[in-house]
Amino acid sequence: GAGVSQSPSNKVTEKGKDVELRCDPISGHTALYWYRQSLGQGLEFLIYFQGNSAPDKSGLPSDRFSAERTGGSVSTLTIQRTQQEDSAVYLCASSRSPQGYEQYFGPGTRLTVT
Amino acid sequence: AQSVTQPDIHITVSEGASLELRCNYSYGATPYLFWYVQSPGQGLQLLLKYFSGDTLVQGIKGFEAEFKRSQSSFNLRKPSVHWSDAAEYFCAVGARSSTLGRLYFGRGTQLTVWP
Numbered sequence: 001g002a003g004v005s006q007s008p009s010n011k012v013t014e015k016g017k018d019v020e021l022r023c024d025p026i027s028g029h030t031a032l033y034w035y036r037q038s039l040g041q042g043l044e045f046l047i048y049f050q051g052n053s054a055p056d057k058s059g060l061p062s063d064r065f066s067a068e069r070t071g072g073s074v075s076t077l078t079i080q081r082t083q084q085e086d087s088a089v090y091l092c093a094s095s096r097s098p099q100g101y102e103q104y105f106g107p108g109t110r111l112t113v114t
Numbered sequence: 115a116q117s118v119t120q121p122d123i124h125i126t127v128s129e130g131a132s133l134e135l136r137c138n139y140s141y142g143a144t145p146y147l148f149w150y151v152q153s154p155g156q157g158l159q160l161l162l163k164y165f166s167g168d169t170l171v172q173g174i175k176g177f178e179a180e181f182k183r184s185q186s187s188f189n190l191r192k193p194s195v196h197w198s199d200a201a202e203y204f205c206a207v208g209a210r211s212s213t214l215g216r217l218y219f220g221r222g223t224q225l226t227v228w229p
Contacts, residue, residue, distance in 0.1 A: 033216065042221045043222075045216040045217070055215070091157060091158070103217060105150075105157040105158040105159075107155075107156060108157055
């Protein structure tokens, strides 16, 4: 079956602009996660969804970052007023449930803020 | 606080040599344990996982890992490395909790394979 897909694969934006990153999880996976991967910071957790609710938003770095999930499927990560330090690869993952199941990762969106 | 340590940032081995990548974790209880591999420009691919039972787990591509509770370690091994194994390897831990879903990742170990 299809894996986790993310779009766009690459995004270049100017500082101060808003961006939206999309994630399509594996069909039937109820849990969805966003991570950020940047040089020097490794893989950072951002937010976790179970269904459409987000029990854990503790990794969002500032209030410029928000995410939603609709229909228990597609998720959108929005970054407002982008800053250069937001440049990173944003990875989405999904799993059958949050406990005890492996997470499957998408290819990521490379965000560059100029 | 939960943490994962991969002490080796970069490892170089010759093709055909054996490999061991180290992973130590700090956690309040026995977590779920994972190893992922990332090739350049790619997402993370799961190599293997430990949930319970036999502490020696087998994964894809000929990899195995051993969970040692007394040492809080989950080291990844392969008896004979292939050039295609060159990639970055991440150890991760997850909570045995229905309310927590995140994984904690180590900083990764970059593997270079000499022909």
